[in-house]
Amino acid sequence: MNDIARSIDRSTALLTDKYELTMLQAALRDGTAHRNVTCEVFSRRLPNERRYGVVAGTDRVLRAVEDFRFSPEQLEQMDFLDEDTRQYLRDWRFSGQIDGYREGELYFPNSPILTVRGTFGECVVLETIVLSILNADSAVASAASRMVTAADGRPILEMGSRRTHEYAAVTAARAAYLAGFTATSNLEAGFRYGIPVSGTAAHAWTLAHTNPDGTSNEEAAFRAQIDTLGIDTTLLVDTYDITKGVDTAVKVGGPELGGVRIDSGDLGAVTRRVRKQLDELGNHNTNIVVSSDLDEFAIAGLRGDPVDVYGVGTSVVTGSGAPTAGMVYKVVEVDGVPVAKRSSSKQSVGGAKRALRTYRSSGVAVEEVVYPFAAEAPDTGQLTTRELTIPLMRDGHIVEDLPDLEASRTYLDEARKTLPWEGLALSRDDAAVPTRMVGFKD
Numbered sequence: 001m002n003d004i005a006r007s008i009d010r011s012t013a014l015l016t017d018k019y020e021l022t023m024l025q026a027a028l029r030d031g032t033a034h035r036n037v038t039c040e041v042f043s044r045r046l047p048n049e050r051r052y053g054v055v056a057g058t059d060r061v062l063r064a065v066e067d068f069r070f071s072p073e074q075l076e077q078m079d080f081l082d083e084d085t086r087q088y089l090r091d092w093r094f095s096g097q098i099d100g101y102r103e104g105e106l107y108f109p110n111s112p113i114l115t116v117r118g119t120f121g122e123c124v125v126l127e128t129i130v131l132s133i134l135n136a137d138s139a140v141a142s143a144a145s146r147m148v149t150a151a152d153g154r155p156i157l158e159m160g161s162r163r164t165h166e167y168a169a170v171t172a173a174r175a176a177y178l179a180g181f182t183a184t185s186n187l188e189a190g191f192r193y194g195i196p197v198s199g200t201a202a203h204a205w206t207l208a209h210t211n212p213d214g215t216s217n218e219e220a221a222f223r224a225q226i227d228t229l230g231i232d233t234t235l236l237v238d239t240y241d242i243t244k245g246v247d248t249a250v251k252v253g254g255p256e257l258g259g260v261r262i263d264s265g266d267l268g269a270v271t272r273r274v275r276k277q278l279d280e281l282g283n284h285n286t287n288i289v290v291s292s293d294l295d296e297f298a299i300a301g302l303r304g305d306p307v308d309v310y311g312v313g314t315s316v317v318t319g320s321g322a323p324t325a326g327m328v329y330k331v332v333e334v335d336g337v338p339v340a341k342r343s344s345s346k347q348s349v350g351g352a353k354r355a356l357r358t359y360r361s362s363g364v365a366v367e368e369v370v371y372p373f374a375a376e377a378p379d380t381g382q383l384t385t386r387e388l389t390i391p392l393m394r395d396g397h398i399v400e401d402l403p404d405l406e407a408s409r410t411y412l413d414e415a416r417k418t419l420p421w422e423g424l425a426l427s428r429d430d431a432a433v434p435t436r437m438v439g440f441k442d
Contacts, residue, residue, distance in 0.1 A: 012064040013089075014074055016128040021078065023124055025085040033088075033121035038333035038352040038373070041100070041114035041134060043107070047142075047322030049428035052419060054145045054412060055113055056175045057137030058103035059405070062398045064129050065094050088121065096122050098393035099354070099373075104178060104408035105388060106415050107138075108368050108431045112353040112389065113327065115373065120334075127329040135327050136168065137175040139319035143296070144179035145416065146320070147312060149424050150300040155182040156310045157198050159291065160317030172317040178409050181316075193405060201225055203263075206239040216240055222252040234259035234289055237274075246274055250281045259287035259308070267292065268305045275306035295320045296426055338441070349440050354389035356380075357433070365418045368435040378438045 027033035046053055070089045078086060096118025107113055114130065116123050147156055158176040161169035173189035183198035184190060190197035201221075209221035222235050231253055237245030237260045249260050260278070262270055267290050278286050290302065291311035299310055315321075330348055331339060338350030352373035358366045358380045368388075371378055377385065391399050403411065416424070423432025 010067050011069050011071055011074065012067045012129055013070045013092075013125075015064075015132065016125060018080070020125045020128060021081060021085070021089075024088070024121055025081055027120055027124070028085055028088055033119060035120050036335050037118070037120045037123050037331050039116040039123045039127070039329055040112050040332045040353060041116075041130060041327050041329050042110055042112055042348075043325060043327045044348075045109050045326065046431060047139070047319070047324070047326055049430075050142065050146070050322070051423045051425060051429060051432040052142075052145075053107045053138060053325060054141040054179060055101045055103055055105045055107050055134075055138055056141035056178050057133040057171070058100065058114075058392065059402070060137065060171065061114070061130055061133050062098070062393055062402075064133060065098070065126060065393065066396075066398060068092070068094060068126065068129065092122075092125070093396060094118065094122050094126070094393075095396040096393075097391075097395070099389050099391055101355075101388050102390055102403060102408065102411070103405075104403070104412035104415065106365075106412075106419070106433075108433050108435050110349070110370065110435045110437070111368055112355055112370060114329075114392075115352055115354070115389070116329075117352070120331075123331075131327060131329050133171075135324045137171055138325035138327065139322055140172045140175035140316060141179045141412075142325065143320035143322065144176040144181055144316050145412070146296040146426060147294075147299055147310075147316065148180035149416065150296045150303070150426065151310055152303055154308060154310065156299075156312055157181065157183050157185065157289075158313075158316055159185040159199075159311050160313035160315075161186045163314040164317040169317060174405070176312075176316050178405060178412060180409065180413060181312075195405075200229060200234050200261075201236055203236060203239045206236060218245060219248050219252060222249055226253055226257075230258075231256045232258035234261050234287070236261045236263065238262050238264050242270060242274065243277065246277050247281075250278070250283055250286075253286075255282045255285070257283060257286045259289050261289040261291065261311070263291045265292075267298075267307070268302055271302070271305045271307055300426060349437055351440055354387070356385045356387050356389075358383040358385050359418060360384075363418055364420055365433045368433055369438055370435060371438045372440065375439055 075086045098116050100114035158173050158181045170189045173184035173186045174193045177195045183196040185199045189195050206221045209217045211217050235249040287308035289309040290307050294312045295315035332350050333352045340348045340350035353370050354373050355370045419432050
């Protein structure tokens, strides 16, 4: 099978809104489709007044653009389009340029996260697919990053598959791993992206080990699990009574038992009791894993308690109260002329843009400087600078040697360290790093 045939098989072309194509039809009739434009992805504000955002999904966007192809079967269904438009779409290939922030980069209000350059006909139809990926993945990564900070070095497992769409679960696991989660429960995410996979047993396993008279047999469940998965496994001890569950776990597993998991109750108080109980039984190295509707605030609240590993589900896959990053995709330049929306509360700055970030000698970020795409970088005095805008796609082809998921994960871990200390706070406030526009007309 050739590359085009493979691309049609995984076409992303219909992952879009109808008005993208009705606009295209009108643009083909009046000639606008062939005008050169620049479109920009940015966020006017950070969700819930958070201090920073994390760019995630960049690699998925680039691959989606490559796979944006219309098959004959798809076009046949589009009876709302005239034949000229359908013919245009038969031959549609993105041949333009994409620049932007690398995956794992921090962003702030008005950061030019992605810059797409090409004809109007090329760029306009990409709006929905670009935003759907960046908004979802960045929302998850931004929430997950806050959780990683709150955990203060302790591992976090992603286990939210049952709380979202089956395919959203896969990409959410990827975004959470990018942000610093250590593993996922989702097998497809592990297969597709090479993410470490983790999981042992649920309450159903313990409940299934019931005696003929209806009494529970937690010990049988624990023994069978250890016999199958080994002594390093984690036993779920809160199906019935937690104290008895821990006693049974130690009885079966001995001092080398890997861990116990608690999924209910007042986790702070419970983990303190369980740690004391484990230590008194000689299980000093048995980890305590906690789950149960954790978010960044709950994790931060447990920082002083004897928790070794966190398991997070619903909150991370739903962006912890911010399921979208609020990014928009706007035309900012037509045939080299800056254009901008002037609507109340939705004003933007026209013109293609790139950005750099300035740093003190200590490595702490000072500000984001946004300037015209074709201009020289502005003078920032004695501050150290780093260019944020990098080439991502050239003439419709993904740039070679872009960072992979592991490299982006490492990059984000280092980028978080450049935030001012208040930027890591969970409370609502202004962005940790201000954005300044330089070289644009009012």
